[in-house]
Each structure stands twice: as C-alpha cells, then as structure tokens.
Amino acid sequence: MAYTLHSHRSDFLGTNGGTSTALNFGGSATMVTAVIGYYSGGGEIVAGDCSCTGASVLTRDAHVTSDNGEGACVIISGAITNSGNETFTVSKLSSFSSLCLATWIGSVATPLDQVNQFGSTGSVSTIQAGSVTPGETNELVLCGLGSFFSGTPLSIDGGFTITDQQPGAYSAAMAYLIQTSIAAANPTWSGLSYRSSAAIATYKDTPSATGGMFVVSNLSGLQPSGPFFQDPLG
Numbered sequence: 411m412a413y414t415l416h417s418h419r420s421d422f423l424g425t426n427g428g429t430s431t432a433l434n435f436g437g438s439a440t441m442v443t444a445v446i447g448y449y450s451g452g453g454e455i456v457a458g459d460c461s462c463t464g465a466s467v468l469t470r471d472a473h474v475t476s477d478n479g480e481g482a483c484v485i486i487s488g489a490i491t492n493s494g495n496e497t498f499t500v501s502k503l504s505s506f507s508s509l510c511l512a513t514w515i516g517s518v519a520t521p522l523d524q525v526n527q528f529g530s531t532g533s534v535s536t537i538q539a540g541s542v543t544p545g546e547t548n549e550l551v552l553c554g555l556g557s558f559f560s561g562t563p564l565s566i567d568g569g570f571t572i573t574d575q576q577p578g579a580y581s582a583a584m585a586y587l588i589q590t591s592i593a594a595a596n597p598t599w600s601g602l603s604y605r606s607s608a609a610i611a612t613y614k615d616t617p618s619a620t621g622g623m624f625v626v627s628n629l630s631g632l633q634p635s636g637p638f639f640q641d642p643l644g
Contacts, residue, residue: 412588413516413550413615420510420576420584427459427500427507434513435464435496441517441613443487444498445510447556447582450475450482452504460486464496464513472554472609474527474539481580483527483556483607489517508576510584514550516615523549526596527609539608541596544589548615551595555583557606568597 416439421430435442442465446455457470465488475482490513500507526540539553553570559581566572566585575583587595589612599608 412548412590413514415573415586416513416515418510418512418573420508420574420582422576422578423500423507423509425504425506425579427502427505429497429499430509430511432495432497433511435490436493438515439490439493439513441487441514441521442490443485443512443514443552445554445582445584446484446486446500446507447580448482448502448505448507449480449580451479452502455484455500455502455505455507457486459502460498460500462488462496462498464490464492466491469522471522471611472525472527474529474607474609476529476605476607477531478605481557481605481607483554483609485552485554485609485611487522487613506579508578508580508582510574510576510582512573512584516550518614518616521613523612523614525609525611527607529607530605533604534606535602536598536600537602537606537608538596538598539610541594542610542612543594544592544612546614547589547591549589550613550615551587551589551610552613553585553597553608553610555599555606555608557581557602558604559602562601564599564601566597566599568595570597
C-alpha cells in the first residue's frame with residue numbers, strides 16, 4: 411500500500427505565527443505534515459511551538475536555516491487523532507511564518523526514516539536539500555522549502571509534485587514523491603532569488619497485507635485404507 415495525498419492547503423500565519431484556516435482531516439487520513447518557512451532570528455521553531463487540533467503529538471523531523479536566519483525551513487509531522495476540520499498553529503514571536511499543510515493516507519507508528527537539509531549562504535536561484543535513500547519501497551519523500559518569493563511560481567524536478575507554495579514575509583513550499591522503488595532522491599527547487607533553506611524527509615508506509623495458503627494435494631495415505639492410517643482405538 412502506497413501513501414495517498416488526502417488534503418492540503420497553505421497560509422501566511424503572520425509576524426508572530428498564527429493559526430491556519432481549517433483543513434479537512436476526515437476520512438481515512440492517518441498522518442499530517444507541515445512545512446513552515448520563517449525567520450529564525452527570534453529562535454528556532456521546535457515542536458513545542460506548534461499545535462494541531464487534529465494531532466495530539468507533533469515531532470520536528472527536520473530543520474535548517476540560511477546563513478543569517480532568513481528563509482528557515484522546518485518539517486513537522488504527527489499521527490492524526492481527530493478527523494474533522496482541523497487547524498494548525500505556530501506560536502513564535504517575530505517568526506514571520508508561512509505554512510504548507512497536508513494530510514496523508516498511509517504511515518506506521520514511527521514513520522520517519524531518512525532526513526537531509528541544506529541552508530544557503532547568500533541569495534540563490536536554486537537549492538537542493540541533499541540526497542536521501544529510503545530504506546523501504548512505497549515511502550513518502552517530502553521536500554520542504556523556506557525562502558522569500560512573491561507570486562512567481564516555483565518548480566521542482568526529480569518527479570516531485572508541489573502541493574502548495576505560500577508567499578509571505580517569509581515563504582514556504584511543500585512537494586512530495588511516492589517512491590515505489592528504492593532509489594536516491596535529491597530534487598532541485600528553482601525560481602528562487604533570495605536566501606533559502608530546503609529540507610527533505612522520508613516516511614515509511616503501512617506494509618501491504620499478505621497471506622499464504624496451505625494446500626493439501628493428497629490425503630489418500632491418511633484414509634482408513636491408506637498406508638499412514640493409525641486407528642486411535644487400537
């Protein structure tokens with residue numbers, strides 16, 4: 411069974427963080443992921459700065475910043491515990507944060523597998539987080555970006571699909587790939603013009619249910635007239 415994207419959206423949260431517009435966590439979605447692009451001069455965003463009405467426990471899976479704290483990027487994830495219209499909140503002063511949020515069908519109890527990240531020194535036009543090689547097939551490979559961009563669409567290669575890109579005082583973008591066979595992934599974000607940071611994380615998937623069948627091809631030897639029959643009474 412491979413991951414399936416269930417729902418997604420993006421928001422500019424504000425100077426001191428804020429709360430997203432509600433997103434549908436319903437149906438069979440099992441995991442939520444968030445990419446936050448922000449300014450880290452006021453301190454790094456950690457899991458404790460984040461909360462989600464649809465997930466009781468959040469973890470910080472990756473974090474990286476540029477040389478001066480601008481265009482920082484953090485990836486947060488959590489198992490879904492409520493399945494209504496849920497919100498995500500970042501509480502961090504002077505973070506100027508933007509959010510890309512997504513829910514997924516798939517995942518296991520401890521899904522995080524591989525992580526890499528890279529922050530630029532000065533302005534860049536392209537950026538890579540670094541290579542990751544998932545340990546299993548059908549993993550979700552999630553790539554996050556923190557930067558500053560306005561209305562110009564970004565692009566990413568390597569077969570990745572962008573879910574959302576959110577302009578703001580500091581901007582965020584999220585892209586993903588469902589990797590059906592094990593191979594290294596190191597996509598390139600393009601269309602940038604500012605200090606930027608990129609992070610990439612892979613998540614293990616729920617294994618497909620498999621079963622075997624025991625086939626009895628010949629029981630003739632166990633019949634009363636057969637050579638292997640033993641009378642339990644004598």
